[in-house]
Amino acid sequence: MSTRNPLNIGASxxxxxxxxxxxxxxxxxxxxAFREARSAVGAAPLLARAEEYPTVADxxxxxxxxxxxxxxxxxxxxxxxxxxxxxxxxxxxxLPETGVALLFGSEKFGLSNLDLSHCHWLMRIPTVGTDLSxxxxxxxxxxxxxxxxxxxxxxxxxxxxxxxxAGEQEQIxxxxxxxxxxxxxIQPRTAGSTEEKVxxxxxxxAVSGKDVPVLLGMLRQILWKLNS
Amino acid sequence: MSTRNPLNIGASxxxxxxxxxxxxxxxxxxxxAFREARSAVGAAPLLARAEEYPTVADxxxxxxxxxxxxxxxxxxxxxxxxxxxxxxxxxxxxLPETGVALLFGSEKFGLSNLDLSHCHWLMRIPTVGTDLSxxxxxxxxxxxxxxxxxxxxxxxxxxxxxxxxAGEQEQIxxxxxxxxxxxxxIQPRTAGSTEEKVxxxxxxxAVSGKDVPVLLGMLRQILWKLNS
Numbered sequence: 001m002s003t004r005n006p007l008n009i010g011a012s013x014x015x016x017x018x019x020x021x022x023x024x025x026x027x028x029x030x031x032x033a034f035r036e037a038r039s040a041v042g043a044a045p046l047l048a049r050a051e052e053y054p055t056v057a058d059x060x061x062x063x064x065x066x067x068x069x070x071x072x073x074x075x076x077x078x079x080x081x082x083x084x085x086x087x088x089x090x091x092x093x094x095l096p097e098t099g100v101a102l103l104f105g106s107e108k109f110g111l112s113n114l115d116l117s118h119c120h121w122l123m124r125i126p127t128v129g130t131d132l133s134x135x136x137x138x139x140x141x142x143x144x145x146x147x148x149x150x151x152x153x154x155x156x157x158x159x160x161x162x163x164x165x166a167g168e169q170e171q172i173x174x175x176x177x178x179x180x181x182x183x184x185x186i187q188p189r190t191a192g193s194t195e196e197k198v199x200x201x202x203x204x205x206a207v208s209g210k211d212v213p214v215l216l217g218m219l220r221q222i223l224w225k226l227n228s
Numbered sequence: 229m230s231t232r233n234p235l236n237i238g239a240s241x242x243x244x245x246x247x248x249x250x251x252x253x254x255x256x257x258x259x260x261a262f263r264e265a266r267s268a269v270g271a272a273p274l275l276a277r278a279e280e281y282p283t284v285a286d287x288x289x290x291x292x293x294x295x296x297x298x299x300x301x302x303x304x305x306x307x308x309x310x311x312x313x314x315x316x317x318x319x320x321x322x323l324p325e326t327g328v329a330l331l332f333g334s335e336k337f338g339l340s341n342l343d344l345s346h347c348h349w350l351m352r353i354p355t356v357g358t359d360l361s362x363x364x365x366x367x368x369x370x371x372x373x374x375x376x377x378x379x380x381x382x383x384x385x386x387x388x389x390x391x392x393x394a395g396e397q398e399q400i401x402x403x404x405x406x407x408x409x410x411x412x413x414i415q416p417r418t419a420g421s422t423e424e425k426v427x428x429x430x431x432x433x434a435v436s437g438k439d440v441p442v443l444l445g446m447l448r449q450i451l452w453k454l455n456s
Contacts, residue, residue, distance in 0.1 A: 007235065011363050018299070018366075020356040071246070085381040125373075126381065128248040134369075135239050138246075141366035142373050145353075151382070153313040153354065 006036035011137025063101035068119035087123035182226040234264035239365025291329035296347035315351035316374040410454040
């Protein structure tokens with residue numbers, strides 16, 4: 001919608017590429033801004049294929065579902081407004097059977113009432129406070145991120161870091177104790193309890209298997225120096 | 229981290245304001261960029277309060293937990309990498325008891341291996357493909373949006389639109405049937421089945437209570453014109 005700033009068109013296109021969207025339609029862009037955005041270094045290829053339309057009606061003519069976006073409270077609540085998290089889920093369910101158009105307003109004025117009248121409902125980005133609007137490129141990135149969201153990802157633990165085995169942990173403990181003995185850290189009177197403390201400390205470190213040879217190498221070197 | 233572009237510092241600060249974060253620390257910024265960002269029209273007040281540090285170590289010195297961010301696959305996996313959705317949940321659980329630093333790299337080079345060595349783990353923004361990095365301001369917005377996320381929002385239905393009552397729907401039906409009779413749309417031979425079709429169509433429209441007087445007013449005017 002009538003973007004004035006080529007950086008915003010470029011940032012929007014980049015976010016589309018980041019999240020796997022490909023069809024960009026631009027409504028009545030300022031000529032210079034659109035030309036600059038297309039020719040920017042590193043412009044996403046989808047920007048070169050962007051389609052230009054004179055009006056919102058033309059741009060969304062073939063889309064059964066048109067969603068307007070906003071980050072500010074709307075003056076007149078003539079449209080159902082859904083929070084981004086909820087609205088994106090509704091859109092994901094409609095896709096890919098139903099073509100969905102996401103409509104963003106210009107940096108300066110947002111979507112006009114005429115633009116809004118083409119929308120079936122609105123999606124609101126849940127910012128704190130409603131007085132500060134969002135940067136256009138950031139709003140596009142958030143909406144597409146949420147649309148591309150895999151609902152299971154929040155519970156999907158990353159691949160576990162392979163932890164050191166108990167045997168490896170004990171190897172480290174033994175060598176550390178050696179070094180502590182050599183350096184006079186361990187007092188004969190309290191040697192027993194100190195050993196236990198050190199053993200527990202090594203367990204708390206949550207050493208990964210990959211780090212075992214590194215730690216052993218360090219301790220070996222320190223021991224060598226202590227003994228020489 | 230050494231941002232060169234004042235627009236990116238400004239966009240990052242704006243995203244912080246949008247999602248309720250307030251403490252911005254800038255590491256070794258290019259002087260001109262930082263000054264320009266601070267003095268930009270509409271700059272967030274938190275930008276004026278931004279603290280400047282010469283090194284990452286200085287900037288995170290008081291933070292028990294330091295998280296690096298990346299949108300590209302990292303060359304060497306010396307850090308646990310968590311997807312944004314999962315990592316943000318971990319951070320939300322640590323907050324507010326634990327101070328957490330989120331570290332973003334410069335536009336051009338991202339985080340260096342030295343920067344990364346200050347991090348406890350990394351958070352990856354789940355873009356498609358790993359060859360196209362993200363715009364800095366957009367990456368900041370996504371991470372803060374996810375951190376500020378209310379996990380229940382995805383299931384929170386918006387306030388239901390008050391639907392027209394059956395009585396109101398029948399009022400509309402009756403008046404529409406009147407208009408259709410006056411205009412000759414209803415043929416005497418099939419009047420019964422046509423009435424049923426019209427009644428069902430009105431029910432499918434899912435008219436909201438607020439729209440009832442508007443629709444009745446339109447039909448009343450049309451009827452008046454048809455009868456005059």
